[in-house]
Amino acid sequence: MPKMNPKGIYVNKNVRLDQLQVYGFDYDYTLAHYSSDLQTLIYDLAKEYLVNELRYPEVCTSFKYDPTFPIRGLYYDKSKGCLMKLDFFGSIEPDGCFFGRRRLSHTEIRDIYGTRHIGRDHARSLVGLMDFFCFSEACLLADIVQYFVDAKLEFDASYIYEDVIRAIDHVHRSGLVHRGILSDPHRYLVKNGKILRYLKMLRERGKKLFLLTNSPYYFVDGGMRFMLEDSLDCRDSWTELFDVVIAKANKPQFYTSEHPFRCYDTKNDTLTFTKVDEFLPDKIYYHGCLKSFLQITKWNGPESEIQIQNEDTYRSEQAKLHIIQELLGKLHATASSSSRTTAFNSLLEELNEERQKARSKMKMMFNRSFGATFLASTGQESAFAYNIHQYADVYTSKPENFLLHSPEAWLHVPFDVKIMPHHVKVPSSLFKTG
Numbered sequence: 001m002p003k004m005n006p007k008g009i010y011v012n013k014n015v016r017l018d019q020l021q022v023y024g025f026d027y028d029y030t031l032a033h034y035s036s037d038l039q040t041l042i043y044d045l046a047k048e049y050l051v052n053e054l055r056y057p058e059v060c061t062s063f064k065y066d067p068t069f070p071i072r073g074l075y076y077d078k079s080k081g082c083l084m085k086l087d088f089f090g091s092i093e094p095d096g097c098f099f100g101r102r103r104l105s106h107t108e109i110r111d112i113y114g115t116r117h118i119g120r121d122h123a124r125s126l127v128g129l130m131d132f133f134c135f136s137e138a139c140l141l142a143d144i145v146q147y148f149v150d151a152k153l154e155f156d157a158s159y160i161y162e163d164v165i166r167a168i169d170h171v172h173r174s175g176l177v178h179r180g181i182l183s184d185p186h187r188y189l190v191k192n193g194k195i196l197r198y199l200k201m202l203r204e205r206g207k208k209l210f211l212l213t214n215s216p217y218y219f220v221d222g223g224m225r226f227m228l229e230d231s232l233d234c235r236d237s238w239t240e241l242f243d244v245v246i247a248k249a250n251k252p253q254f255y256t257s258e259h260p261f262r263c264y265d266t267k268n269d270t271l272t273f274t275k276v277d278e279f280l281p282d283k284i285y286y287h288g289c290l291k292s293f294l295q296i297t298k299w300n301g302p303e304s305e306i307q308i309q310n311e312d313t314y315r316s317e318q319a320k321l322h323i324i325q326e327l328l329g330k331l332h333a334t335a336s337s338s339s340r341t342t343a344f345n346s347l348l349e350e351l352n353e354e355r356q357k358a359r360s361k362m363k364m365m366f367n368r369s370f371g372a373t374f375l376a377s378t379g380q381e382s383a384f385a386y387n388i389h390q391y392a393d394v395y396t397s398k399p400e401n402f403l404l405h406s407p408e409a410w411l412h413v414p415f416d417v418k419i420m421p422h423h424v425k426v427p428s429s430l431f432k433t434g
């Protein structure tokens with residue numbers, strides 16, 4: 001029986017690795033991986049800020065981060081205070097909607113939202129909690145809402161959101177989280193020699209490498225030294241692995257703004273005043289934007305790809321593919337549908353019940369509150385999966401998984417994939433007994 005591969009490389013759009021010349025890396029949760037203690041650290045620091053600076057009641061300091069509660073890709077409703085999981089089509093998961101830490105019943109969801117489907121009006125008040133840093137945020141939001149409910153205090157859910165975001169933002173921006181991690185790296189950082197092998201292999205193949213992180217340099221430097229201390233020759237600096245190192249990049253604005261780059265003086269912790277019009281080896285750069293990055297590096301990417309897509313031969317192939325797909329869809333729709341007897345209907349009911357049982361069993365195997373990150377309880381993809389599908393051509397759990405493939409590999413979307421390529425189909429023969 002096929003199994004999902006946690007180290008697999010999954011392809012949403014075809015990519016030829018042999019044609020990739022430039023590899024960009026993010027730092028947090030890409031080069032650096034953290035233990036779950038980090039979520040507790042962020043949660044505790046943010047909770048202290050709520051109490052000490054925003055005057056939340058003292059009792060909030062006793063709240064504890066619950067690692068079993070949140071998953072990635074949840075949504076917080078700023079107008080209603082609910083924390084929920086959505087499916088691929090933007091419908092609320094029937095058992096995945098919480099008010100505070102209490103799961104709402106189907107009737108309660110209907111009373112609040114009308115239908116399970118989040119319409120345009122409600123969608124405006126939803127905020128996505130997508131990245132790995134959001135676990136603590138999701139848990140803190142739910143715990144604070146629960147506090148107000150238990151204390152029978154009136155509250156505006158959007159104020160809770162603003163306060164929690166402010167607290168979380170503060171603990172990152174002030175460097176409290178960064179200093180906390182560096183003060184006890186063994187506790188928070190996961191050492192990984194494989195990433196060094198992967199980066200070196202790419203360099204040996206003549207690829208250009210850059211690091212683009214929102215984190216400050218001292219934090220990245222401390223983390224990289226710690227993670228690579230057993231595998232990197234002590235005379236070498238980790239910065240030599242990259243052609244360009246950019247810290248405090250201010251993503252996502254980096255991609256759209258016109259901020260200039262500044263050269264960062266690592267000895268004096270200051271920014272220099274000279275204009276940056278080239279990237280020198282061993283120098284660290286701060287801020288900047290994509291436009292200047294492309295102007296300086298001239299790593300513009302192949303424009304021929306767009307030209308090819310505009311050519312008539314390509315477009316006629318594309319049209320042919322669309323027609324074939326449409327025909328396949330119609331074939332599926334017209335097959336089956338026979339006359340339904342009572343026995344047929346009761347069998348249907350029984351099967352539905354069994355399906356329901358199996359679904360909830362499967363869900364519990366992931367996370368008892370919200371189930372799987374990529375899947376809705378129907379077995380279809382979640383809204384988080386939709387985001388990955390939209391924004392990632394290729395995805396994998398760790399960059400070094402690429403070591404298991406040739407750097408010249410052509411990565412193809414599997415021919416039989418429905419939405420997420422890492423999902424495998426379980427053959428029904430698996431359940432046959434005797």
Ligand SMILES: Nc1nc2c(ncn2[C@@H]2O[C@H](COP(=O)(O)O)[C@@H](O)[C@H]2O)c(=O)[nH]1
Nearest residue numbers: 026027028133168169172173212213214215
């Ligand atoms: N000001 C905020 N900073 C945040 C928040 N969540 C995470 N972070 C910080 O961003 C970087 C991660 O950058 P990356 O480019 O390396 O992935 C790291 O320093 C975090 O501390 C936030 O909500 N507000």
Ligand SMILES: [Mg+2]
Nearest residue numbers: 026027028029
């Ligand atoms: Mg990151």
